[in-house]
Amino acid sequence: MVLHQLLSYETLRLVWWLLLGILLIGFAVTDGFDLGVGMLLPFAGRDDLERRVIINSVGPVWEGNQVWLILGGGAIFAAWPPLYAVSFSGFYLAMFAILLALILRPVAFKFRSKREEPGWRARWDAVLCFSGFVPSLIFGVAIGNVLQGVPFRFSNDMHIFYEGTFFGLLNPFALLCGLVAVAMLVLHGSAWLVLKTSGPVAERARGIGSVAAIASVVLYALAGWVMWGWVVGYQVTSALPVNGPSNPLLKTVALQAGAWFANYAAQPVLWLVPALGVAGSLLALVCLRVRRGGLALLASGLSIACIILSVGVSMFPFILPSSLDPRSSLMVWDASSSHLTLFIMLVVTAIFIPLIVAYTSWVYKVMWGKVDADAIRDNRGHAY
Structure with a gap:
């Protein structure tokens, strides 16, 4: 038997769908509190010292957290080439806006401390807030568009046509x-600040995080209600090509109201996923009120993971529906790389992901503890 045939093509496709979700969740949970802290910077910090405390709370870890975004992009490129081609070309301007914000973020971190002029630092603080808000908003906007269907189609020779606009x-x-x-993500960033800071900064973050927890529950429930009543889902009307070639045009797809809830109807246990998303935010709210930053961070991370997972569960087996030509919609079963490619990537992933997790865990352990405002005032032991 050839080695890569130890796992069937169907199994490898499903595994890589799960791994893609794990990488996206890993980015949202780790880099998510960095983005949240950036958005909170002008509001939780009232003077330069407090804002330096906030910045230094993420200073040792923000760069490493971005590795999950790189891994996610790489996984899409190698495991799901049609998905990469459609999303990274069709969402080009949106991706450019995200990259601009993420490029400005390290510049702001490095340049802010170079001059003590209040105006100079205030401008870079605004950049850090911008670089937290824009990626958070656009990533959510992208998910909303995916749920509605993206305006692309394939010709018979698999040439991609995208007919959407940025606006x-x-x-x-x-x-x-x-x-x-x-x-x-504001909730997640607030929980991080309650964990890593003390005094007025932590108290302001606690208050903002409490509001964000309620807002996330209300907005998530509202989005679910709108999706139930107005967003039309997609349903495959032909046999699923679970072990077939990666050609989306070999199936037929129909639009159907409520199709995104069909998986929940078939497997009611899946309702635990959105329920945990809501419960995580509410638990984070309780933990913030009693000043338990660590538990609040874990609870908000659980909420983020389950909210993202609920999208994947709702859409499965679709990964990128097409609003122009439903038949062109990309699914887990018809948008992947070859059997051998997926197997080789799985072996590499099994080696390197544990190393990344181990190194990241070590960094968090070494850098544990609250940020010392006195050390920042005296310019001892902090980078920013």
């Missing part, structure tokens, strides 16, 4: 999903 992405439901993402 077309900013439709009401997508913006609602963007606000869900902003609220849950």
